Structure formats: structure tokens, C-alpha cells
Amino acid sequence: MRCPNCGYQNPEGRRYCEECGEKIAGLEAAKARARRKTVREAARLRLELEREGVDRAEVERRLRRIQRRRPSLAAGLVLIGVIVLVVVLFLAFTVIGGRDSAPERAVKAFYRAIKDKDVMAYLKLTEPEVYKLAQKGEYEPDPYTEGIDFDSYVVEDLKTRLVKEEGDYAEVEIVGGYFEGFYRDGARSGGVDFSQHHRLVRLVKVEGDWVIQDYPTAKLPYLVEEMPGDQSEFPEVEEGGGQTD
Numbered sequence: 579m580r581c582p583n584c585g586y587q588n589p590e591g592r593r594y595c596e597e598c599g600e601k602i603a604g605l606e607a608a609k610a611r612a613r614r615k616t617v618r619e620a621a622r623l624r625l626e627l628e629r630e631g632v633d634r635a636e637v638e639r640r641l642r643r644i645q646r647r648r649p650s651l652a653a654g655l656v657l658i659g660v661i662v663l664v665v666v667l668f669l670a671f672t673v674i675g676g677r678d679s680a681p682e683r684a685v686k687a688f689y690r691a692i693k694d695k696d697v698m699a700y701l702k703l704t705e706p707e708v709y710k711l712a713q714k715g716e717y718e719p720d721p722y723t724e725g726i727d728f729d730s731y732v733v734e735d736l737k738t739r740l741v742k743e744e745g746d747y748a749e750v751e752i753v754g755g756y757f758e759g760f761y762r763d764g765a766r767s768g769g770v771d772f773s774q775h776h777r778l779v780r781l782v783k784v785e786g787d788w789v790i791q792d793y794p795t796a797k798l799p800y801l802v803e804e805m806p807g808d809q810s811e812f813p814e815v816e817e818g819g820g821q822t823d
Contacts, residue, residue: 583659681748681781682738684788685796688779689757692797693733695721704793706784725797728759728767736772746783751776759799767799775801 580587586597594601627637678686684703691699697719701709704724711717737754753776758769770777780791790796 678738679740679743679748679750681743681750681788682740684781684790685738685750685752685779686736688790688793688796689733689736692726693731695726695731697721697724697726700724700726702787704790706787706789725794728799729762730760731799732756732758732760732769741778748781748783748788750779750781752779757799768801769799770801777802 581595581598581600583600584595584598586595588596623640624637627640628634632640687699688703690696691703698709698712700721701712701719701724708717708719712719733755734757735755736752736757739751739753741749741751743749752772754773756769756771759767777796779796781788782791783789795802
């Protein structure tokens with residue numbers, strides 16, 4: 579029995595090809611069914627043509643042309659195999675190859691929480707212990723007290739790249755997208771274009787979940803290097819500042 583996949587001639591009675599492992603059981607039965615169907619269709623077509631007055635020689639010529647145009651069973655099986663392979667490769671690329679890693683998903687969720695000013699989601703990704711207290715009602719979180727300082731944010735088209743993932747530590751680089759904060763009075767942070775200025779975000783795993791380690795810096799909606807080195811994130815009047823003896 580010839581394998582439709584590789585062409586190897588197998589002994590009769592084989593269920594799988596000895597050469598490539600393709601299933602061939604039932605192939606002869608399928609061929610027989612196809613032959614019977616072809617014979618029935620040819621007989622029906624021959625009868626219809628003869629009823630229309632077409633002479634027998636012309637009938638046979640038409641039948642031969644139709645049969646030459648029909649693909650063989652083996653060719654059909656090969657075509658089906660090719661289609662299945664293409665579908666499998668497509669799924670492997672889109673579902674498996676194109677999927678973000680867990681640290682990357684955590685980074686994107688972090689910026690989504692900032693954009694939505696979702697303080698609970700933000701705490702879960704930054705301060706899991708405080709998040710647990712808030713869940714129990716023992717702590718009342720507020721976006722502004724947690725450092726989500728601007729009244730609104732723009733977060734667009736974030737693109738990330740996993741740099742490192744070793745045990746409970748990971749690094750994710752933001753390599754595309756835009757991030758900016760706005761105040762109600764129209765003032766804005768200036769924004770950062772991550773395609774021009776990549777940002778490295780460090781994460782640690784806490785009880786199985788990835789948590790943003792350097793979130794005080796990661797949440798800043800402007801170029802981090804533009805911050806004066808001698809100023810804190812929230813400049814305040816120094817103790818005794820503005821007072822004279």
C-alpha cells in the first residue's frame with residue numbers, strides 16, 4: 579500500500595507508514611469509495627447525455643475530459659495536509675510566538691492602571707501587602723496619595739521587550755509607545771516617547787505574581803533623566819526654608 583504522504587510502498591495490512599508514520603489504515607477503502615462514486619457519477623452523466631441525443635463517442639470524450647480535471651485522492655490528501663500545516667504554523671506564531679511574557683503583561687497592566695487611575699490594580703502591582711489591607715477594608719487607598727499624581731494620563735501603543743527573566747527577578751524594556759500626564763488646568767508633564775527613549779522596568783516575583791520593583795521611577799510620565807539630580811520626586815520646602823531669624 580503506497581503512503582500518500584511520502585510515497586513509500588508499505589506491505590498490505592499496515593495501519594501506519596513504515597517510512598514516515600502517516601496513518602494509512604482505511605486508505606484502500608477510501609479509494610474504493612471514491613472509485614464507486616466516480617463510476618456512479620459517470621453512469622449518471624452518460625445517461626443524461628444520451629437522453630439529450632449526444633452520440634456515444636462524444637459522451638466518452640466528455641467523460642474523459644471531466645476525469646482528467648478531477649484531482650486524485652492522493653493529491654487531495656496532500657492538499658489537506660498542506661492546509662493543516664499552514665494553520666498549525668499560523669497558530670504557533672500568533673498564539674505562542676506572539677504572546678507577551680508574564681513580566682511584560684505585568685508592566686503593561688501597571689501602565690494601564692495608571693491610565694485608568696485604578697488604585698487597587700496599581701497597588702496589586704506595586705505594594706501587594708498594602709493591597710491586601712485595602713481588600714480587607716483596613717486601608718482606604720487614594721490615587722493621589724499612592725503617587726498617581728496627574729489628573730489624567732495618556733498611555734498609547736506600549737511595546738515591550740523581555741530583557742531578562744531569572745527565577746524571581748525580571749527586566750522589561752519599554753521600546754515603543756507614548757506616556758504623558760495632564761492636570762485639570764491644562765498643565766502637562768511633557769511626556770515620553772518610548773520609541774526614542776527606552777525605559778527599563780525591574781520586577782520581582784512575590785507569592786507567584788510579578789510586582790514592579792522600581793515603580794516610583796517607572797510611573798513618571800516624562801523623561802527620567804530630565805529630573806534634577808538634587809531634587810526629590812515631590813519637591814517640598816526644606817525644613818526652615820523661607821524663614822529668617
